[in-house]
Amino acid sequence: MKDLKSLERLEESFNKLPSIGKRSAERLAYSILDMSNDDVDEFCNALKGVKNKIHVCPVCGAYTEDELCDICTDSSRDKSVLLVVSYPKDVISFEAMNTYRGLYHVLGGIISVQNGKSIDELNIPGLIERVKDSEVKEIIIATNPTIEGETTAIYLSKVLKDYVPNITRLAYGLQMGGTLDYTDSLTLAKAIEGRRKI
Ligand SMILES: [Zn+2]
Structure with a gap:
């Protein structure tokens, strides 16, 4: 039988997704063959929509489909607290708690020698600009x-200490x-460090 090149x-495309191995990719590709044309069209449009419509908020770096994200434009949020996270997805996790009412800042990664992220590649200048002469009283590094x-976290605390109390x-x-x-001992050490009064 001739190779089914399109399949x-x-x-190969499915195989590029996280936690999808060769076997799962094969199964998913075959399942597309069983779908109706309408469902396949919808699937294609959904994929393109995600890529075309979602971008990062120019103020905080969270994902949004609008010019600014709905957290930055929400006047009821507490502008004195800024929670700094590594990735846009982290904002979604904190928002799911439904208890945090401050604002966010997404760095776009972490400082890492191993995977080549340097300080210049992270949105740290944007963070300093944001807190300089602002009403931000607390930065929570997450x-x-x-x-x-x-x-x-240590680097951020050094560069921000002159601007935020x-x-x-x-x-x-x-x-x-x-x-x-x-x-493990690192977790235990952190647990002692983060102890609180009962
Ligand atoms: Zn925003």
Whole structure:
């Protein structure tokens, strides 16, 4: 049987998605063959729509389909607090909590020697510009609890300390339902650091 080139091409595209291996890519590609023309059209349009319509907010760096994101344009948000995250997706996680009412700033990555992200590639100048002479009283640094995340947090606290009175870091610690003997020493150290009065 001759190779089904168009199917192979589709498999390769699916294979580029995170956590989709060769087998799953093959299964997904075949499932497209069973779909109606209308559903396939809708699928193509949805893919293009995501790419064409969504961009990062020029103020905070969160994803939006409008000129500015709805967090930046919401006058009821607390403009004195800025939560700094690495990626636009992190904003969605915090928003899902429904309790944080401040604003955000997305760095677009973390400082990392390994995957080549340098300070210049992150949206740090934009952050400094934003907090300079602003009403921001607190910056909460919410980078991941990894070595790179820590490095980024320490760097940020140094460059921001002249502009903002309070710079805080998310408390990292013990996993709910976990046990102490299975907890690594970095997590334990952070848990002690982030202790609070009861
Ligand atoms: Zn925004």
